[in-house]
Amino acid sequence: MSVEDTANTANTANTANTEDAGNVDAVKVEDVEESWNVVATTRHFAGRVISVRTDTVEMPGGVVADRDYVVHPGxxxxxxxxxxxxxxxxxxxxxxxxxxxxxxxxxxxxxxxxxxxxxxxxxxxxxxxxxxxxxxxxxxxxxxxxxxxxxxxxxxxxxxxxxxxxxxxxxxxxxxxxxxxxxxxxxxxxxxxxxxxxxxxxxxxxxxxxxxxxxxxxxxxxxxxxxxx
The missing domain is CATH 3.90.79.10 (Nucleoside Triphosphate Pyrophosphohydrolase)
Incomplete structure (x- = not known):
């Protein structure tokens, strides 16, 4: 494949990607506040700055899952x-x-x-x-x-x-x-x-x-x- 053919192929792919991107214009790309229901919390550790906890979170469909994370003051x-x-x-x-x-x-x-x-x-x-x-x-x-x-x-x-x-x-x-x-x-x-x-x-x-x-x-x-x- 020549350099020109390669460039044309790349341009075609870029055009396709642009068209695909245009299909999601209705989606607002911005982080928003959201808080899913927490049915239980367990604190495992509390230190001078951080703590570590597990939240049992209600997921879509009514199932629950544990999520471990560090709590930090920022x-x-x-x-x-x-x-x-x-x-x-x-x-x-x-x-x-x-x-x-x-x-x-x-x-x-x-x-x-x-x-x-x-x-x-x-x-x-x-x-x-x-x-x-x-x-x-x-x-x-x-x-x-x-x-x-x-x-x-x-x-x-x-x-x-x-x-x-x-x-x-x-x-x-x-x-x-x-x-x-x-x-x-x-x-x-x-x-x-x-x-x-x-x-x-x-x-x-x-x-x-x-x-x-x-x-x-x-x-x-x-x-x-x-x-x-």
């Missing part, structure tokens, strides 16, 4: 970009993965009633000693919806500046004791994510989302205080 992460289109990454030891992993400044939603953007600003200050004047909601993630209810909101922070040492009173401990921070070009971070050199899921999602959002100068992003669906 978290936030920050893609901080400077005036040179560099992204701020920190490196932290993650024991479950047995790796030193490059990540975004991030943290748990552990202050009751705290607005998410304030939580993100606090984590940026504590983990990286930076602050930002311009904030937007970048992307929302369900970390692993088949096994955890954790939600992560990733913010885009711009107009960043370092926090002077005399204002930085946060004391790091445990994994955060030795946590280097680097600024790398956003396009380089994209390359590292796509080549398998960065594995942390909020980091990969945030880096790729920031790169995509930069196409229109971030004009399409939601405000920092956008409601969480």
């Amino acid at each position: 978290s936030v992460a920050v893609v901080a970009l400077d005036d040179e289109d560099r992204v701020l990454l920190i490196r932290q030891y993650r024991h479950p993965m047995r790796r030193l992993m490059w990540e975004l400044p991030a943290g748990i939603r552990d202050v009751a009633g705290e607005p998410l953007v304030e939580c993100a600003a606090r984590e940026l200050a504590e983990e990286a000693a930076y602050r930002a004047r311009t904030w937007h909601t970048l992307v929302d993630l369900a970390t692993s919806p088949g096994m955890s209810d954790e939600r992560i909101r990733i913010f885009l922070a711009r107009d960043v500046e370092p926090i002077p040492d005399e204002e930085n009173t946060y004391v790091r401990e445990h994994e955060e004791t030795d946590m280097p921070a680097v600024w790398i070009p956003l396009v380089t971070a994209v390359e590292k994510a796509l080549s398998g050199m960065i594995h942390n899921s909020p980091a990969v999602a945030g880096i790729l989302a920031a790169y995509a959002a930069s196409a229109d100068g971030f004009k399409g992003l939601r405000p920092a205080g956008a409601p969480e669906a």
Whole structure:
């Protein structure tokens, strides 16, 4: 088969796929709230941050099935970009993965009633000693919806500046004791994510989302205080 024949075959396949896609226009591609009836719940473990439970859920047709999952308070992460289109990454030891992993400044939603953007600003200050004047909601993630209810909101922070040492009173401990921070070009971070050199899921999602959002100068992003669906 010639290159031209191959191209024609590919074009025919693409046309067919487009036509098939047109048949689902009536389906709204958007996650929506839904809660199936839970007939029983068993809590197996409760730790400092997470707990593990089994819900017996009523399925369509009246049958029931057990679903095990981790209950998590949720978290936030920050893609901080400077005036040179560099992204701020920190490196932290993650024991479950047995790796030193490059990540975004991030943290748990552990202050009751705290607005998410304030939580993100606090984590940026504590983990990286930076602050930002311009904030937007970048992307929302369900970390692993088949096994955890954790939600992560990733913010885009711009107009960043370092926090002077005399204002930085946060004391790091445990994994955060030795946590280097680097600024790398956003396009380089994209390359590292796509080549398998960065594995942390909020980091990969945030880096790729920031790169995509930069196409229109971030004009399409939601405000920092956008409601969480």
